[in-house]
Amino acid sequence: MTKNKRVRLLGFKGLTLLVCGLSSEAFAAQCPSDNFAEFVKAFSAKPEVRQAFTASPVQKLKVAVDGNKPKVIQQKLPALEAGELNVLSTKSSLILQVKLPNRLIARDQAGEVLKILTFKRSDCWVLSRVEDWSLEAVLDAQTQTTALSPEDRALHRGDMFNDLGIQVHSDSSAQLYEAALNSYLDGAQKGSVQAAFAAASISLSGQAPELATSKIFDLLITASKKVPDAGIALAGFYCDEGEHDEFRNCINPQKSLAALEGAARLGSADALIQLGESYETGKLVAKDLPRAIACYLEAEKSEHETGTRGVERLENQGVVANNSIHCL
Known part of the structure; x- marks a missing residue:
């Protein structure tokens, strides 16, 4: 060649x-x-x-x-x-x-x-x-x-990762949700109650890795002091600890009721509704219809339609509101 x-x-x-x-x-x-x-x-x-x-x-x-x-x-x-x-x-x-x-x-x-x-x-x-x-x-x-504070920057980063995970629809979504969780945990460690609630929520959703039960309790308890929705989530977690079963009794009804009361004191009409339902059905405590209607009446002040329906339902059963009985 x-x-x-x-x-x-x-x-x-x-x-x-x-x-x-x-x-x-x-x-x-x-x-x-x-x-x-x-x-x-x-x-x-x-x-x-x-x-x-x-x-x-x-x-x-x-x-x-x-x-x-x-x-x-x-x-x-x-x-x-x-x-x-x-x-x-x-x-x-x-x-x-x-x-x-x-x-x-x-x-x-x-x-x-x-x-x-x-x-x-x-x-x-x-x-x-x-x-x-x-x-x-x-x-x-x-x-x-x-400029964002370090805790708000971590919270914002977590929100962006979560949004990207929803939008992407690929094998990378799971990694994006895990990055969101890590960002929220970082924000919670730096003092953000909103990040603490977001970390617990995304873990309980099943999108991000599952945190230990004790860690979820810590996050929700911290967040519930300032975030009403976190108090409602904490009430639910006290009942089922993340294992939803409609036929199982609430694991810790007293703490669940206290968490709902805390959320209601922070202004949550949804917490008032759940309190009313608890007193009406005996789900967490013994039935107390006068107190149930008091909770519905309080929720009705926030123009909550479920509160109005609760009042009407109990009045049709002959329950009369008593001004001396309060929801909280």
């Missing part, structure tokens, strides 16, 4: 590698392992493995600001930016989670960082997609004129 023919042949082979979408290093390097978990260890530890087994082009997703709202942007890049995979460095304090069959999650405990790396399998595993859901730059852009 002449020299010119050999040059043309080598050029054709190089072109073939690019068309296949993989760097030539991927073919030169030996596959660390067919087992994904073992492969990820080598990919995380060695920059040369990351370089060799990253596709070109690679899909990139990130969150940017569109007005005052986060916007998801997707694009194909010939290569990742320098430092994009620094989250895998041994010097990084991030938590790395292997999600079989083909994903690697990098996150921190506070919800500030979330990256999802997706791999494809051919002759070896190859990084084909990077999702950067971290919202700190978005928060900075949104709060240029109005």
Whole structure:
């Protein structure tokens, strides 16, 4: 074979590698392992493995600001930016989670960082997609004129993660809900009662990981001191501890009743309705119809239709309101 023919042949082979979408290093390097978990260890530890087994082009997703709202942007890049995979460095304090069959999650405990790396399998595993859901730059852009306190920033970050989880409808939603939970817990630790209530709520919803029962109690008790809806949620949790069963008696009726009373004192008409129902049905305490109608009358002052219906129902049974008997 002449020299010119050999040059043309080598050029054709190089072109073939690019068309296949993989760097030539991927073919030169030996596959660390067919087992994904073992492969990820080598990919995380060695920059040369990351370089060799990253596709070109690679899909990139990130969150940017569109007005005052986060916007998801997707694009194909010939290569990742320098430092994009620094989250895998041994010097990084991030938590790395292997999600079989083909994903690697990098996150921190506070919800500030979330990256999802997706791999494809051919002759070896190859990084084909990077999702950067971290919202700190978005928060900075949104709060240029109005600075948020650390606890409110964490609460706002949690709300954005939760909204993205609802909008995305993909395998990433579960990770977004977990990031929302971590953000809410961060806000609660920094003093936000709204974040405490949100953390308990998203855990009880089943969207985010389930927190320990004692932790949910702590969050709801803290939030219920200032948030009426948290008091109502606490009343329900005292009864079922997150295991809904309409045929099971309330586990702790006295504490449940006290939580409803606390929410009612904070101005919740819904708590007054639930108190009325409890006295009417004997659900939490012995039946007390005069007190039940007192609760419905109090709720009616807030133009609560259920309160009006409760008053009418008891009056039809012959129950007469007594001004000396109060709901609370």
